[in-house]
Amino acid sequence: MTKHIFVTGGVVSSLGKGLNSASIGMLLESRGLKVRLQKFDPYVNVDPGTMSPYEHGEVYVTEDGAETDLDLGHYERFTNSVSNRYCNFTTGSIYHSVIMKERKGEYLGKTVQVIPHITNEIIECIQKLDGPDTDVVISEIGGIVGDIENQPFLEAIRQFGQKAGRENVLYIHLTLVPYLSAAEEIKTKPTQHSVGMMRQAGIQPDILICRMEKHLSAEIKEKLSLFCNVDKNAIIEERDVKPYLYEIPLILVDQGLDKLIIQKLGLKTNGDDISKWLSILEILKNPKQATEIAIVGKYICHQSAYESIYESLIHGGIGNNARVRMRRVESEDIERKGAKACLEGVRGILVPGGFGMRGVEGKIEAIQYARESKIPFFGICLGLQCAAIEFARNVCNLKAANSTEFDVNTPHPVISLLEEQREVSSKGGTMRLGAQPCILQAGTKAFKAYGRQNASERHRHRYEFNNTYKEIFLASGMVFSGHSPGEQLVEIMELKDHPWFVCVQFHPEFKSKPTNPHPLFKEFIRASLSI
Ligand code: GLN
Numbered sequence: 001m002t003k004h005i006f007v008t009g010g011v012v013s014s015l016g017k018g019l020n021s022a023s024i025g026m027l028l029e030s031r032g033l034k035v036r037l038q039k040f041d042p043y044v045n046v047d048p049g050t051m052s053p054y055e056h057g058e059v060y061v062t063e064d065g066a067e068t069d070l071d072l073g074h075y076e077r078f079t080n081s082v083s084n085r086y087c088n089f090t091t092g093s094i095y096h097s098v099i100m101k102e103r104k105g106e107y108l109g110k111t112v113q114v115i116p117h118i119t120n121e122i123i124e125c126i127q128k129l130d131g132p133d134t135d136v137v138i139s140e141i142g143g144i145v146g147d148i149e150n151q152p153f154l155e156a157i158r159q160f161g162q163k164a165g166r167e168n169v170l171y172i173h174l175t176l177v178p179y180l181s182a183a184e185e186i187k188t189k190p191t192q193h194s195v196g197m198m199r200q201a202g203i204q205p206d207i208l209i210c211r212m213e214k215h216l217s218a219e220i221k222e223k224l225s226l227f228c229n230v231d232k233n234a235i236i237e238e239r240d241v242k243p244y245l246y247e248i249p250l251i252l253v254d255q256g257l258d259k260l261i262i263q264k265l266g267l268k269t270n271g272d273d274i275s276k277w278l279s280i281l282e283i284l285k286n287p288k289q290a291t292e293i294a295i296v297g298k299y300i301c302h303q304s305a306y307e308s309i310y311e312s313l314i315h316g317g318i319g320n321n322a323r324v325r326m327r328r329v330e331s332e333d334i335e336r337k338g339a340k341a342c343l344e345g346v347r348g349i350l351v352p353g354g355f356g357m358r359g360v361e362g363k364i365e366a367i368q369y370a371r372e373s374k375i376p377f378f379g380i381c382l383g384l385q386c387a388a389i390e391f392a393r394n395v396c397n398l399k400a401a402n403s404t405e406f407d408v409n410t411p412h413p414v415i416s417l418l419e420e421q422r423e424v425s426s427k428g429g430t431m432r433l434g435a436q437p438c439i440l441q442a443g444t445k446a447f448k449a450y451g452r453q454n455a456s457e458r459h460r461h462r463y464e465f466n467n468t469y470k471e472i473f474l475a476s477g478m479v480f481s482g483h484s485p486g487e488q489l490v491e492i493m494e495l496k497d498h499p500w501f502v503c504v505q506f507h508p509e510f511k512s513k514p515t516n517p518h519p520l521f522k523e524f525i526r527a528s529l530s531i
Pocket of ligand 1: 352353354355356380381382383385405460461462463464
């Protein structure tokens, strides 16, 4: 029987529920258990695919092409579980499903209500991950207790616990225990209130994870235990771990959280091996070498708009025993100040994915600088498209080349709408999404990185390289090193005469892990270390 852990949050948002859920998953896996993770988001959008990165940060794409919350990226980086569309639900997706059922007549004769219909739907979504191959499902409830919009989710997990039996369900509450410097005191009251609200919702947390700046003394633990009705040994201190996210599981192990979960859920485990994780931390803390990479994007000021890119660069560093310093460059700054002023000194330049024309010319300038100065370059999705525009304009002499995304009337549409997109008008979940096969050309840098002919990578785009321009590109020194089956779509292109200039139409950052860096990120960092 599959057991369930629910992770809720209190006091303030951004305490790291996603990272803690992922870390718990990693710790259970290290004891031989099979885990799956999912997230419930209380907003009304059906998924985050239509939201700007300013609103929501990165949109993470699963193998099966769901556009999901970036916490699923943490789940996949920390564990071996593979996420799919059943791993992220929103208020919007839950209501959408219930309303579709109502229209089909599935509740004929009944008044459809939040309780039981919405809550039952949430419970079904939780159960979707159950199965003989899953020992534990970890469900993260977005938002914080007390939010109006998160109430149906709390009610559903309360009912779930009652039905499944308390011995099969664990509630973990992540909370803030602040230190007031003026009073020189650690304050437990916000957590008391937060747990009080959980109890009002009918849920008694089993474990508290306390985010704090200071040490959690025995006295404070005693107080929290008494007023929150949680065992003393189930109150876990979690101090800030910046800059090493991958340290969180180790902090939790030190506090005995894994043992506690196993004992509370009566799980049968098989060994405990965190040695791989320890060696990752060792490299992060004491790397043998270092490099600096510029990420040229247009959501640079948003902390998590390029979350998976930043993490994958760190993984590429781990694969080379190197620290990767990141210079985050706003592409519009390049338009104002020039590429050299913004990029001088970096040993690699990465242009990530994106939409819309703001900042595109700055990205193109950055790519020209990388190409001409022989600085390793990695273009991802829009990064590939900008590299194609740059190459067409400055090498093939097609001066007004562009993507039809930015100029529908360009005389040289080197990037144009995918055939399958021509009739598509609605926006949600309609791009070319998810895992697609890619066939690699022997003798290329891409082939060397992968070390094999076949790859599968995740996509999220509407535009593609226009094959009409293949010949002129080839004649000017571009190599098409990866294609979709039948050579229909260009998936990878690279420059022949350059230390490392590789562009991909897909998103390799969604498949990189600290324990298994993506081969292209690893090679990119290797190339940057060798110039
Ligand atoms: N805007 C481009 C497209 O739709 C690139 C998308 C992306 O970078 N994810 O094709």
